[in-house]
Amino acid sequence: LSNLSAFRYAANANKIAKRQIQWAHNQDGLPELTMGLFFLIVSSLCYAQGSLPEGSVPFNAAAVASAVVVPLLCYAIRPAVQWLRTRYLLDRVGYFEPKRTSGSERRAGAAVALIVLVVLLLLSQLPPPGAWLLVFTGLASGALAAGCGHQPRFIVSGSIVAVSGVVIAMSEVSLSIGFAILFGLTGVLSLVSGAVVLSRLLRHRTT
């Protein structure tokens, strides 16, 4: 760094460092691999609920699994990634402990979740509800992936998911099958992307 760029760096230090942390979090592809598995599980549960006869034992089992497994997985993904990284990749990617989220950040997260919930409820009142829900879910997932990832691969996969949401909504599939396709596609994209990143990391560091 020259002295001038050091000044600029200092002025934007927090922003740059946060980007760097985001990059470090995604550099081994593990978050994408776990998210890919998560979306494939959610997709298969949606498909089961959409294709099995309502009220049957497998249908009820799928419904219960959705209610129990999905929230559990949401909590388990982050520690699982941390564990895998510490166990197998520590000497390759290094270790960092994120800062604890502050009260204001937690409140902002809760506010966003509330807004999303309200939007979903409003959309479910519009005719036909399934189509709007699919469009919103696709666009929101795509925007979230592209916005949080800050890397070209996330922007590409986010755009694909967003467009897919609209395309699936325009086709005449049921809501459950539509979600199964959307989540399945998201899962496959995440898995492929994560696998490529992880294999490149392993190959690069071992040579």
Add this chain to the structure above:
Amino acid sequence: MSVKIKRLAEIDRTIHEPSRLMVIALLAAVAKADFQYLHQATGLTKGNLSVHLSKLEEAGVIEVEKTFRGKYPLTICCLTDKGRQMFDEYRKVIKAAL
């Protein structure tokens, strides 16, 4: 000359050195980070990074803890309260001057 510009002369050189500035900025964004992570994120050589970490530790800007995760030795670094304060002050001076 503006007062804000004049304050640049008071900048602490421990922080202002570009390599150390990178390390401090990274540590300011996390709770803790290990040597390997800092090595990759900054692109500094291991020897160079080690020297800078020692200087920062001597100045009381960072704390260095040597530990193990299983069989893997970890050199964990984190900013001290003094270091965080110095970095915040440094950023204020730079922002005001720019």
